Amino acid sequence: MALNARKVVVLVLALGLVMALSVTGCKREAAVGDYPARALELVVPYPPGGATDLTARALVSVLPEFLGQPVVVVNKAGAARLEGGEYVSSAAADGYTLGLFPPSVGWPEVHFNETPYTSEDLTIICRVVVHPTAIVVRSNSSIQTFDDLVARLATPGFQYGHTGVGANPHVTMTALAKALNAEVVPVPFKGDAGVAAALAGGHVELGVTTLPGILPQIQAGNVRVLAIYSPTAVTELEGVPTLGELGYDLEVPYADSMICGPKDLPAEVIAKVEEAVRQAVEHPSFKKIMGQMYTPVAYLNYADYAAEMVTTKEAMKQLMQELGLIN
Template identity: 40%
Template sequence: MKRKHSLLLLLAIGIMVIALLAGCGGSKEPAAPVDEPAQEAKQEEIKYPTRPIEFVVPYAPGGMSDLVARSFATELPEILGQPVVVVNKDGGGGLVGGQYVAAAKPDGYTISVMSYVGALPEYHRRDVPYKSTDLVPICATSQNIHGIAVRKDAPWQNIEDLVEYVRENPGMKYGTTGTGSSNHLAMELLSSMAEIEMEEVPFDSDAAATSNLLGGHIDLIACNLAPLIGLH
């Protein structure tokens, strides 16, 4: 509980710092001499927040990022004094939501929760619509555990059996939260190291991938483990 409160406080402080910096202006031209007392008075007049804050999740509802955002959105209003509204903008493996946040006015009223893939897009993809320099990091919110999951009736009960099967039956379909996502990169690394061939099927969230796995549309999924806890 103490750690959770500290994270909430750190996030709130980070948001307010962004708002303060935006309020002070972002001009790159040499600043003209100003009256210091007047400048200090102007900064003291900046009040934040005065309206609801938009918390963008670059994935569909039900995934790990969505759970983290909604947890923060429940507690942050007690610290900030304003509502925090979660908005899901999924698509492109997180790039749609990331682009929306990068293009928003840097006034502290648009924040997001992202994986390192979304926060550092130019290091994972070509021709991305925004770069890491368009974003301002506030704090780390969580550490996610990734894994591979199959249906309970699947004939493979460990990674060795799965790899051996794929070697003999190339082309198995696995679900991810989008091409270029951390889950996709992990599976590509596994395929390269084990010298096997599998086909990626991208989805908008862990929840969507899990649903398709249970429905028999794909053979396995690579995802955060949190959405799977209730299915064990």
Template identity: 35%
Template structure:
């Protein structure tokens, strides 16, 4: 009996360990799969790097509205501005990879790593690109520069003297100016402002020779003639600015824009990632989302998760050289 009493605890312990091991294995396989099949079972949070009311916030909310229809759950948009957008992007990267925290990833996800922030495209499970806002080059309404080539020739004649307003050091519109200069072999004088709209206003007031910003930011001043658009730096003309030629049409093949997409923390379970990717695809191609973005001057641009991941890494490599040469 004594021997049996001594053996019993060990036997019981072994059974407990075996049962626990089996339970854990079930959580990782069949149980985990079952949970993924039921996903989502609660509301989601969509993290946005910008304050409410801006272009990124508008895009995120419009997409969330469409994604809710497919997922059958509410998506709560959570604005976390700060530190050039890195606050939100770092928060997203560190969140639990369960599919309940996703985020809007702007072009800066491919830029901030070159400015000392711990933000890189590879930190996320990318779910798809949804938008692009092409750069537009504008000059004061009464400027002597009638074409993009006029502006480039002036910059070549007087390197560093032709002032071009942008949305700040390390911003996408500063990068656009730098890319144009590198392609054309010209040196512009960058003049930073706190956003694209103030940069365009400076051009409208004749304080700078030109400005680079997005379509929605230049549209108000274009209408009243305070600025004139010389080029859209995109592969094709803007539907909002059909009379404005692209840079390529004028011999300056530069394509750059303020793109954005949706991502989640790295390591997202495959079944959950697939559901989210499909929801993003449907939302990004929906009539409601397309109409909202088009009316705002943005270009609905869908790229699959795989293509978006490749594109974001290519942009990361491209902006490395651009931001270094810009001194950002």
């Protein structure tokens, strides 16, 4: 009898465990099905005011219409921009913590020798826009044209400000200097706002930054654009050439902004975010703001962007090694 009683107890416990696991699984499925059921965070790895921050704020102004919940921008600027990436990579894989990242944060192992996380710790959901990179000087600078800049770069030790080590402006200028056989001194600042402040304060004569981040200074007449790094010219900047038009084909990937989440995001969450972003970037309000920022909308969905990244990441890694920026 005692043996039978023990068998009954074991059987009851086993059945209870199975039921508990079943209930947990149902709750998880219900939770994913109800996603999103509360507000989301969209992490920006820069201070307020730069291109990525402005794009994020434009996006969250329309995204709730398609997600059905508020989305709040959270700025986490520090540790070479990787603080924001680490925050998202360590978040719960429930879709409530996302990031709007440049490649240097989305694929940090391609841009830095040592990183607290890699792209394998993230889910890269889609691309939103591509930010043109601008090479600028103060309006009162004696450097009037790109040819003037080339002449100045012939003297070793010329300093320029950029948005952070490994970021697209830094890589672009490093590649350009190599093409010109010029020796330059890069000075990193915290994002576009830091470069703008350094230019205004006379701390550097040249700035290499994203175009939207320096645009208010351009429109105010405080800085002059010598050239941009972009697949196409910006019609609003009459007479400003692209580096390609000037004969410099640098093979530096352009400055994407991508939506990322933690790894192991459920497929249903990825699909919902992907579709909501697709609809948001087509919203007239978002497109108007991007137009005002001289930034082309360049949406790519999860599958297409993943396919593109296979070659882009490898090309970027090789370039970073050739330029001596990583081992």
